[in-house]
Amino acid sequence: MPRRPTLIRLALVVAGSFVAACSPTTATRPAASVAAPPPAPAVPPLSLIPQVASLQRAPGSFVLRSGDTLGVPDGDRAAAGAAQWLAERARASRGLALPLATGGDVAAVRFVRDGSVAAAEGYRLVIAPGGVQIRARTDAGLFYGAVTLWQVLTSVPAGAPLPALAIDDAPRFAWRGLMLDSVRHMQTPEEIRTLIEQMAEHKLNVLHWHLTDDQGWRIPIKRYPELTRIGAWRIPPHAGHDGEPKRYGGFYTQAQIRALVAYAAARHITVVPEIDLPGHATAAVASYPRLGVTGKRPKVSVDWGVNTTLYNPSPATVRVMEHVLDEVMALFPSHYIHLGGDEAVKDQWQASPAVQAERRRLGLASDDALQSWFMNQLGSYLGAHGRRMIGWDEILEGGVPGDAVVMSWRGSKGAVEAAGKGHDVILSPAPDLYFDQLQSDRADETTGRIPVKSLADIYAFEPVPKQLDAAGVAHVLGAQANVWTEHMPSFAHVEHAVFPRLDALAEVDWTPVVRRDWHDFLARLPAQLARYRAAGIAYADSAFAPDIAVDADAALASGRTRVTLSNQAKYGTLRYTLDGSAPDAHASVYTAPFEVGLPVTVRAAAYAADGSVLGAPRSRVIDRVALLTRGTTALANCPGNPFRLRVQPLPDVTSLSPVYELPLFNRCQQWADAPLDGIHGLHVVLQRLPNNYALAHDAKLVVQRPHATPFGELVVHLDRCDGEVLNQWTLPDPSRAPRTLTFNAAITPPPGRHTLCFALTAPNDGPLYVFDRVQLLDAVR
Numbered sequence: 001m002p003r004r005p006t007l008i009r010l011a012l013v014v015a016g017s018f019v020a021a022c023s024p025t026t027a028t029r030p031a032a033s034v035a036a037p038p039p040a041p042a043v044p045p046l047s048l049i050p051q052v053a054s055l056q057r058a059p060g061s062f063v064l065r066s067g068d069t070l071g072v073p074d075g076d077r078a079a080a081g082a083a084q085w086l087a088e089r090a091r092a093s094r095g096l097a098l099p100l101a102t103g104g105d106v107a108a109v110r111f112v113r114d115g116s117v118a119a120a121e122g123y124r125l126v127i128a129p130g131g132v133q134i135r136a137r138t139d140a141g142l143f144y145g146a147v148t149l150w151q152v153l154t155s156v157p158a159g160a161p162l163p164a165l166a167i168d169d170a171p172r173f174a175w176r177g178l179m180l181d182s183v184r185h186m187q188t189p190e191e192i193r194t195l196i197e198q199m200a201e202h203k204l205n206v207l208h209w210h211l212t213d214d215q216g217w218r219i220p221i222k223r224y225p226e227l228t229r230i231g232a233w234r235i236p237p238h239a240g241h242d243g244e245p246k247r248y249g250g251f252y253t254q255a256q257i258r259a260l261v262a263y264a265a266a267r268h269i270t271v272v273p274e275i276d277l278p279g280h281a282t283a284a285v286a287s288y289p290r291l292g293v294t295g296k297r298p299k300v301s302v303d304w305g306v307n308t309t310l311y312n313p314s315p316a317t318v319r320v321m322e323h324v325l326d327e328v329m330a331l332f333p334s335h336y337i338h339l340g341g342d343e344a345v346k347d348q349w350q351a352s353p354a355v356q357a358e359r360r361r362l363g364l365a366s367d368d369a370l371q372s373w374f375m376n377q378l379g380s381y382l383g384a385h386g387r388r389m390i391g392w393d394e395i396l397e398g399g400v401p402g403d404a405v406v407m408s409w410r411g412s413k414g415a416v417e418a419a420g421k422g423h424d425v426i427l428s429p430a431p432d433l434y435f436d437q438l439q440s441d442r443a444d445e446t447t448g449r450i451p452v453k454s455l456a457d458i459y460a461f462e463p464v465p466k467q468l469d470a471a472g473v474a475h476v477l478g479a480q481a482n483v484w485t486e487h488m489p490s491f492a493h494v495e496h497a498v499f500p501r502l503d504a505l506a507e508v509d510w511t512p513v514v515r516r517d518w519h520d521f522l523a524r525l526p527a528q529l530a531r532y533r534a535a536g537i538a539y540a541d542s543a544f545a546p547d548i549a550v551d552a553d554a555a556l557a558s559g560r561t562r563v564t565l566s567n568q569a570k571y572g573t574l575r576y577t578l579d580g581s582a583p584d585a586h587a588s589v590y591t592a593p594f595e596v597g598l599p600v601t602v603r604a605a606a607y608a609a610d611g612s613v614l615g616a617p618r619s620r621v622i623d624r625v626a627l628l629t630r631g632t633t634a635l636a637n638c639p640g641n642p643f644r645l646r647v648q649p650l651p652d653v654t655s656l657s658p659v660y661e662l663p664l665f666n667r668c669q670q671w672a673d674a675p676l677d678g679i680h681g682l683h684v685v686l687q688r689l690p691n692n693y694a695l696a697h698d699a700k701l702v703v704q705r706p707h708a709t710p711f712g713e714l715v716v717h718l719d720r721c722d723g724e725v726l727n728q729w730t731l732p733d734p735s736r737a738p739r740t741l742t743f744n745a746a747i748t749p750p751p752g753r754h755t756l757c758f759a760l761t762a763p764n765d766g767p768l769y770v771f772d773r774v775q776l777l778d779a780v781r
Contacts (some may be wrong), residue, residue: 003371007527010061010065012308012546013153015608017242019386022372023194023217026167028473034206035106035397037370038571044189045446046151046152046155046163047151047154047155047525047526047527047528047531048148048151048152048153048155048260048524049202049377049503049506049507049521049522049524049525049528050202050203050485050503050506050507050509050510050511050583051507051510051511051515051516051517051520051521051524052148052167052168052169052170052511053169053170053232053447053515054167054168054511055165055166055167056166056167056250056427057163057164057165057244058156058164058165058166059164060128060129060164061127061161061162061163062108062127062128062129062130062131062161062162062164063160063161063162064090064096064098064108064109064132064133064153064287064385064700065096065108065161066095066096066097066348067097067098067099067536068098068099068107068108069098069099069101069106069107069109070083070086070098070099070100070101070102070107070108070109070110070111071083071100071102071105071106071107071110071111072101072102072111073099073102073103073109073112073113074102074103074111075102076111077266078139078142078143078587079111079113079139079142080100080102080143081139081143081266081300082111082134082139082143082145083146084100084112084285084290085143085146085200085266085267085521086098086109086146086149086150087099087100089150090150090534092534093150093153093154093531093534094153094154094159096157097204098339101150102571102652103775106132108131108132109131109132109133109134109149110131110132110133110134111134111142111145112133112134112135112136112297113135113136113137113142114135114136114137114425115137116137117136117137117141118137118140118175119141119171120137120138120140120170120764121138121140121170121171121174121205121229121268122136122137122138122141122168123135123136123141123142123144123148123167123168123170123171124136124145124166124167124168124169125152125165125166125167125168126166126167127149127152127162127163127164127165128164129144129164129167129571129664132149134146134149134625135136135778138504139174139268140205140268141170143200143267143268144169144268144276145169145202147200147201147401147663148167148169149274151558152165152199152345152646153645154527154530154531155527158720160450160775164598165195167180169511171203171509172298172509172510172512172513173463173476173477173478173479173509173510173512174477174478174507175205175426175478175480175508175509176203176204176205176206176478176480176482176510176637176679177204177205177206177207177208177272177426177477177478177479177480177509178195178199178204178206178207178208178427178480178481178482178483178502178505179207179208179209179210179274179480179481179483179484179693180192180195180207180208180209180210180483180485180494180711181210181213181480181482181484181486182209182210182211182218182252182485182487183210183211183212183213183215183216183217183283183485183487183685184213184215184216184304184484184488185390185485185488185489185490185652186216186218186249186250186733187494189256189259189260191491191494192260193260193263193539194491195207195261195266195498195534196264196269196495197267197368197405197535197738198498198499198535198537199269200267200268200269200503200697201500201531202502202503202505203506203507203510204269204502204505204509205268205269205270206269206270206272206480207264207269207270207271207272208272208274208338208480208482209223209271209272209274210274210276210484211252211273211274211275211286212274212276212280212283213282213283213284213305214279214280214281214282214300214301214303214309215234215282215283215300215301215302215304216231216232216233216234216249216251216283216286216300216696217231217232217251217283217284218232218250218251218252218259218542219251219252219325219328219331220251220253220276220329221323221324221484222254223323223327224287224288224320224324224329225323225324226284226287226288226565226602227284227287227324228290228453229287230250230286230287230288230300230464230466231283231284231300232249232250232283233247233249233250233300234247234248234250234299234300234301234302235247235299235300235301235302235761236248236650236652237690237692238531238650239301239651239652242596242649242650242653242739243650243654244308244650244652244653246354246650248652249300249367253767254327254331255331257331258331258744261331261332261333269370270334270336271331271387272332272334272336272337272338272390273328273331273334273337273338274338274339274340275321275324275325275337275338275339275340276339276341276342277311277321277338277339277340277373277374277378278308278310278311278313278339278340278341278342278344278371278374279309279310279313279341279344279345280301280342280344281309281310282298282300282301282307282309283300283301284311285297285298285311286298286299286300287694288320289311290312290316291311291317291320292309292310292311292312293310293311293348293349293352293354293355294349294350294352295746296611297759298728301691301694302651302692303495303692303694304510304651304692304693304694304695305693305694305696306343306345306590306694306696306697306698307694307696308345308347308694308696309347309373310345310347310348310349311347311360311485312345313358313370313371313373314355314358314427315381317374317609318374318377318378321378322378322381322765325337325381325382328384329382329387334387335386335387335388335629336387336388336389336390336405336759337382337387337388337389337390337654338389338391338407339375339378339379339389339390339391339392340390340391340392341371341375341380341391341392341394341395342392342394342409343394343696344371344394345696345697346367346368346371347696348599349367349370350367355370358370359622361418363715365494367400368397368398369398370773371397371398372395372397372398372400372401373398374542375391375395375399375401375404376402379391379401379404380401380402381773382745383402383403383640383714386403388403388404388428389401389402389403389404389405390404390406390407391404391405391407392404392406392407392409393406393408393410393413393415393418394452395678396414396417396620398417400418400421401422401503402425402497403423404427405425405428405477406418406423406424406425407425407426407428407480408425408426408428409428409429409430409482410429410430411429411430412427412429412465414742415427415465415468415476416465416467416468416472418475419471419472419476420470420472420473423475423476423712424476424675425476425477426476426477426478426479426480426606427463427464427465427476427477427478427479428479428482429482430457430481430482430682431449431451431453432453432457432461433453433458433479433480433481433482433505434453434482434484435453435481435482435483435485435486435497435498435501436448436449436482436483436485436486436488436497436633437449437451437453438450438451438646439452439453439454439496439497439501439540439542440452440453440454440542440543440545440568441530441633442545442547442633443540443631443633443634443656444545444618445489445542445633445646445659445660446493446496446656446657447488447493447644447645447646447647447648447659448487448646449487449645450644450645450646450661451642452639452728453501453676454499454542454543454544454568454569455500455542455568455569455592456504456518456568457503457505457542458481458505458508458717459504459507459516459518459521460509461479461507461508461511461516462471463478463479463508463509464476465475466558467525471611473491478509479508479509480503480505481498481501481502481505482496483498487645487646487647487648489648489651489652489653489654490656492538492656493652493654493656495537495538495539496539496540496656497539497540497571499537499538499539499540500525500528500529500533500540500543501540503521503525503528505519507521507723511752516677522569522571523609526608526609526610526612526614528607529612529614529711530612531772537724539616541614541616542568542615542650543567543568543569543571543667544567544568544571544572544614544615545564545567545605545606545615545618545752546562546564546567546570546571546574546576546603546604546605546606546617546618547562547565547566547567547568547601548565548567548618548619548620549564549565549566550562550563550564550620550627551621552627552675553675555598555627555676556621556628556675559597559598560595560596560597560598561595561596561598561622562594562595563593563594563595563602563622564594565590565604568765571606571614572604572606572608572614573589573590573606573607573608573609574589574604574607575587575588575589575604575605575606575607575674576590576602576603576604576605576607577602577603578590578596578600578601578603579603579605580601580603582603582605582617583603583604583605583617585607585611585735587605590604590635595637596622598622598623599621599622599623599624600622600623601619601620601621601622602619602620603618603619604617604618604619605617605618615698625775627675628675628679628775629673629773629774629775629776630660630773630774630775630776631772631773632660632661632770632771632772632773633646633659633661635661635670635671635758635771635774636670636672637666637668637669637670638666638668638669638759639667639721639758640665640666640668640684640703641662641663641664641666641701641703642661643665644661644663644664645661645662645664646659646660646661646662647659647660647661647662647689648660648689648769649689649692649739650690651692653674658772660687660689660770660771660772661770661771662701662768662770664693664695664768665698665701665702665703666702666703666704667703667759667768667769668703668721668756668757668758668760669755669757670755670756670758671713671754671755671758671774672755672757672765673753673754674753674754674756674776675753675776676749676750676752676753676754676776677740678746678778679747679749679750679776679777679778680746680747680777680778680780681744681745681746681777681779682716682726682727682731682743682744682745682747682749682774682775682776682777682778683742683743683744683773683774683775683777684714684716684742684743684744684758684771684773684775685740685741685742685743685772685774686714686740686741686742686743686768686769686770686771686772687739687740687741687769687771687772687773688734688737688739688740688741688767688769689739689767689768690767690768691765691767691768691769702764705759705760705761706761707761707762707763708761709730709731710733710767711730711731711732711733711734711761711762712731712761712763713728713729713730713731713760713761713762713764714729714731714743714758714760714761714768714769715727715758715759715760715761716747716756716757716758716759717726717756717757717759718749718750718755718756718757719754719755719757720757721757721759723757726747726748727745727746727747727755729743729745730771731760731762734766735765741769741774744777756774758771758774
């Protein structure tokens with residue numbers, strides 16, 4: 001006598017497509033398991049990320065217990081792999097032991113091949129009082145069904161019943177990608193496996209692996225061993241001092257690469273390698289100068305940005321790169337191979353008589369056409385071996401080689417142009433899907449590019465450009481986010497940048513537009529954050545961190561101020577304390593702005609509806625000193641170029657803090673409306689940074705101010721950056737001075753509020769200076 005109704009009974013109470021998914025087979029268990037399940041909540045919350053295409057609830061529930069079996073068809077290795085993944089995740093997250101069983105129909109969870117599931121990666125998941133079925137036509141579909149079942153399992157408390165339901169699901173896009181840059185900073189194979197596992201749990205299916213660039217060559221090529229013996233290593237600025245390594249680099253062995261590719265493939269993730277050319281070639285040319293234009297051996301670059309070293313576009317270089325691709329293809333079975341094509345500044349080609357003679361011999365009208373010819377040689381070589389080239393959108397400029405796929409990174413314009421010409425495209429625009437953009441402008445955010453791309457910004461991204469007609473839409477393969485690691489020297493930086501924005505990306509790539517809802521997504525996140533904590537993922541809580549805002553004018557004038565609490569996502573219950581204690585679930589609930597007397601320390605945290613904390617508490621000290629101080633992130637750029645970066649003191653140190661904001665093109669910052677009543681002095685702290693930025697043609701945008709002393713000055717202007725000079729200090733010889741510089745001076749400013757402009761006149765070919773903090777003083781220290 002079965003202890004639960006059969007799956008067919010559930011089919012009688014749900015609609016249409018649900019019926020086809022159900023089986024008349026009864027699931028039984030050993031007699032020792034026959035205890036009545038606890039009552040299920042009416043509608044338990046389900047943290048399914050990405051949101052599924054269709055979900056129908058049904059009466060009843062099912063309790064999955066240790067000892068229950070996972071049934072797979074005889075000889076179906078892919079089904080067994082999906083079941084084994086589920087068993088491992090269930091053990092790790094819920095302590096359940098779920099053995100695999102082959103053949104027969106008696107199992108608590110059955111994996112079933114079903115030709116009626118039309119989508120290539122689609123699946124049907126049915127949870128009924130009599131058991132669970134995962135049905136799919138393909139290997140990937142069975143795996144994604146297992147992922148969704150695990151998400152259901154971890155959406156309810158441990159031991160609680162799973163709600164009866166039917167899910168019919170399939171992805172919106174075929175390409176659901178994440179790019180990892182392992183050149184600027186490397187990750188260990190174990191760290192990359194961590195990232196791959198999380199991608200699998202989010203149903204992403206492409207890891208684009210950036211392996212060569214100016215700053216290193218990370219893939220061993222047996223025929224050309226110098227690529228890693230020389231090209232894999234660089235000497236950092238300040239090598240061996242203040243936490244900088246004496247040399248930075250390394251490479252992945254071919255065995256490690258094969259193991260990572262296999263690990264990803266078991267989770268239905270394809271690893272697509274990128275070998276960047278004809279630009280971003282410094283490490284390769286440092287290894288084999290004959291690959292370059294000048295014949296000289298450069299150093300492996302320590303400079304972020306656009307280096308100008310190019311490959312020599314000669315038949316001899318083409319042959320070498322074909323040999324390289326032979327070994328790349330042997331390591332990576334991916335149909336796609338990425339050949340870069342971006343940021344190839346043509347200065348070296350234009351200055352080379354030999355290159356220009358080769359261009360004319362080929363009958364090419366421009367250097368852009370020469371790049372297209374060079375890449376087409378290699379794209380055709382890939383095609384002859386059953387592979388297909390991908391290139392960044394610059395490959396449009398000289399004519400897209402062959403049937404290359406265009407990855408649009410300079411906005412979506414490249415995708416529109418390429419799709420209009422009949423080429424497949426992948427949307428990966430900057431800054432929209434660049435995970436090296438900051439997640440918030442909070443002072444406690446770590447390194448990255450500005451402007452901010454928040455969790456909400458990623459969620460709002462639409463991969464299909466509005467300009468495309470139906471034919472163009474058919475060429476959109478999907479979207480991917482990029483993790484460029486110039487400012488991510490450790491895996492902790494990568495985790496902070498990627499999670500939880502990966503959840504938003506997954507939903508952009510997988511979920512139908514009509515099923516995407518920001519508020520529903522936020523409601524599903526607390527359980528996902530719990531999964532991250534269980535897996536040891538150091539995710540960013542930037543979206544939920546409390547912002548503690550005050551009325552500075554009132555505080556300085558009266559010693560009292562109005563405090564307003566908020567967070568970026570506008571989600572959760574904010575709780576706060578004023579006695580210095582950490583806020584907990586019993587702390588005061590914020591409902592409206594409140595008044596406090598100075599000095600005071602406000603501490604706050606956001607809580608989800610289930611009582612779980614959404615992030616670490618934040619605090620703000622409110623007193624006169626704090627109100628008269630501006631840190632590095634609170635000083636604005638002076639008029640001109642708005643570009644700025646948030647950087648560490650040295651490029652390769654691995655701590656998450658301190659950080660400094662660097663206005664790279666105009667080394668000048670200002671404090672607008674500074675309260676100068678009663679102010680008689682200034683305290684300024686500068687940090688000296690290495691000038692390791694390659695700007696190529698953008699170097700002309702860097703402002704150079706006249707300097708009266710050899711190493712420049714720090715000048716404080718009133719009201720405008722060409723206004724009255726309140727004071728100035730001479731910058732010391734950087735070879736003899738500490739990296740942290742402190743300046744104090746008396747000033748006699750007019751009363752009221754005025755803008756203070758802090759301009760640096762240091763020579764552009766010297767080190768960079770950034771502001772640690774500026775403090776207004778009642779008296780000179």
